[in-house]
Amino acid sequence: MLLEFVDLDNWVKKRGSILFNKFKYEPFTLEEADKVLKESGIEAENTKELLSILKRKGIVIAKKDPNDRRKRLYQFIKSAKKPTRDNLIKNLKYCADLIRTSVDYKVLLVFLFYKAVSDKYLSLVEKFVKDGYSKTQAYLMANRSYLKLYDEDEGKLYVWHEVVKSRETIMELANALNKIANLNDNLKDLSKLVEVLGLIGFINEDNMHILEELVRVYNEMDFSEIDYDAIGDAYQWILSYFAPQKCKEGEVYTPVEVVRLIVNLLDIEEDSEVLDPACGSGTMLIESYRYIKDNYGGEVYLYGQERNEIMAILAKLNLILHGIDSEGYEIYVGNSLKNPKFGEVDYTIANPPWNLDGYNEDVLKENPEVRKIYNTFVRGGYPPKQSADWAWIQLMIYFARKKAGIVLDNGALFRGGKEKKIRKEIVDKDLIEAIILLPEKLFYNVTAPGIVMILNKNKPEERKGKILFINASLEFEKHPDVRRLNRLSEENIDKIVEVYENWEDVEGFSRVVDLEEIRKNDYNLNVSLYVFPKVEEEEIDIEEVFKELKDIEKEEKEAVNEVMSYVEEILKVY
Structure with a gap:
């Protein structure tokens, strides 16, 4: 573990080593860490910042204290078996630049998926062989415990390594993927992805130089001993790398930092059901799964719906690469506003398309089941044609037993007309728990600041009749890779979550507001109306x-x- 501290500056290295020598791999609190540093004769300075740095570097993890959910427990990580993230990303960036003008970036995702599951599969096979089973028996056992990559009828193995071992077999990549789709019920849609991406057309002699180079680089990445989160992070990196370009074409990408903020605010409990009705590539579902795993180690059941069939398929691949069992999720294809295919769950979470037009009363009342949604909280609660923002809010709180967390355009808080009518009823029914104003330039497709709204059907007594407003417009750091963007740091997220959990007023940052004051303001929920950032006054x-x-x-x-x-x-x- 001490080797892990090599690349850190002396301030962090010295204090990190003291904490590791004291706690080893046992969990500890912030207060305990602070006490140990002071007893060692070293000025602790900012212990919270120290632990944040160690967490970012992957040296410690932080999870909820089961005895006090408002507190964190920290623990040093034992595993150091995976290659560095930098090497993985470096290889993927090279591949991304290689195919940028040749083929859809999603090919990289498919290849990453195929190579990673093949490595995991063969690792299982090797383990079974070591236990004394024959190769054929090992293939059959791996088929049953993981994915089916061995055709039992043909007696043929369809792993990446078999398919790419020569120029001739590389030409069979698309056919092998189609075969895997047929062998696995939860991967039936993979054939559709192969078709839409034009893989059969791309895999030809004209592109052989690109294919062989891609295969060479992917062969350098051995995923057999890499944990699922690292593989999933690689998948997420490809999505984020192409996000600026794809957002111009209509694809929506939610920065993972924003997703983590919402998941932390919801504080999802173990053995819960979580739904994202606009799930895209599945990031919100995956972060919900991670939150449960890191904080409680329990189960979570994931449901998503996505109107874009290809994105829905990519979400399934993403979930598999994060080690989520096929029995733990369900991804539906379809329009959630017009035809929700899911049922009631504990939590709903989403970043739906902002100001989506074309979903007024004439469209939404066609389905009798859908009509119930828009008449439950507000009689005739149909949004205007030009923006479905409040339709999404009603949908999500309708299907949530406990809480809903949604990212929206700031304008949804104060626009008039039909939106004001819905907003008034939702406020009067005391369903909104908190509204957070985000910084500007967090999203690839818009520069305007978004907001996070937390809705709660079961508010604690002390929170009833009130809404917490948090103005986090100044809580950001510059994005390290995209010059024109900002992002939320871990410190920014922790600050917002801590204020939400403590339900407190902080001058220039947060304020608990009675519903009566909101009524006097004509149901205007604009965060800046209630909390304005404290400006540092310059001495003159x-x-x-x-x-x-x-x-x-x-x-x-x-x-x-x-x-x-x-x-x-x-x-x-x-």
């Missing part, structure tokens, strides 16, 4: 300012005199 040196004014006055007088002398000279000539 009156004497220095007076001197500067005198200097300016003197310069102006000299300039006027100079101009007048020019005028007098001209008048003399004439």
Whole structure:
């Protein structure tokens, strides 16, 4: 473990080593860490910041204290078996640049999926062989315990390594993927992805130089001993790398930091059911799964619906690559606003398309089941044609037994007309628990700041009749890779979540507001109306300012005199 500290600066390295020597792999609290550092004779300074750095570096993990959900437990990580994230990303970036003008970026996702599951499969086979089973028996056992990559009828293995072992077999990549789709019920849609991406057309002699180079780089990445989160992170990196380009074409990508903020605010409990009705590539579902695994180690059941069939398929691949068992999720294809295919769950979470048009009363009342949704909280609660934002809110709180967390355009908080009617009823029914104003430039497709709204059907007594407003517009750092963007740091997320959990007023940052005040403001929920960031006042040196004014006055007088002398000279000539 001490080797893990090599790349850190001395301030972190020294304190991290002291904590590791004291706690080893046992969990500890922030207060305990602070006490150990002080007892060692070292000034602790900011222990919370120290632990945040160690967490970012993957040296410690943080999870909820089961005895007090408002507190965190920290623990040093034993495993150091995976290759560095930097090497993985470096290889994928090279591949991304290689295919940028040749084929859809989703090919990289499919190849990553195929290579990773093949490595995991063969690792299982090797384990079974070591236990004394024959190769054929090992294939059959791996088929039953993981994915089916061995055709039992043909007696043929369809792993990546078999398919790419020569120029001739590389040509069979698309056919092998189709075969795997047929062998696995939960991967039936993979054939559709192969078709839409035009893989059969791409895999030909003309592109052989690109294919062989892709195969070479992917072969350098051995995923057999890499944990699922690392593989999943690689998948997420490909999505984020192409996000600026794809957002211009209509695809929506939610930064993972925003997703983690919402998941932490919801504080999802183990053995819960979580739904994302606009799931895209599945990031919100995956972060919900991670949250449960990291904090409680229990189960979570995931449901998603996505109207784009290809994105729904990519979500399934994403879930598999994160090690989520096929019995633990269900992804539906379809329009959630018009035809929800899911049922009631504990939590709903989403970043739906903002200001989606075309979902007024005429469209939404066609389905009798859907009509119930838009008449439950507000009689005739249909949104205007130009924005479905409040339709999404009603949908999500309708299907949530406990809480809903949604990202929306800031305008949803104060626009009038039909939206105001819905907003008024939702406020009066005391369903909104908190509203967070995010910083601007967090999203690839819009520069405007979004908001996070947390709705709660079971507010604690002390929170009833109130809404917590958090103005986090200044809580950001510059994005390390995209110059024009900002992002939420772990410290920003922790600050927001801590204030939400403590339900407290912080000058210039948060305020608990009675519903009566909101009614007096005509149901305007604009966060800046209730909380405005505290601006640091600059100290003014009156004497220095007076001197500067005198200097300016003197310069102006000299300039006027100079101009007048020019005028007098001209008048003399004439």
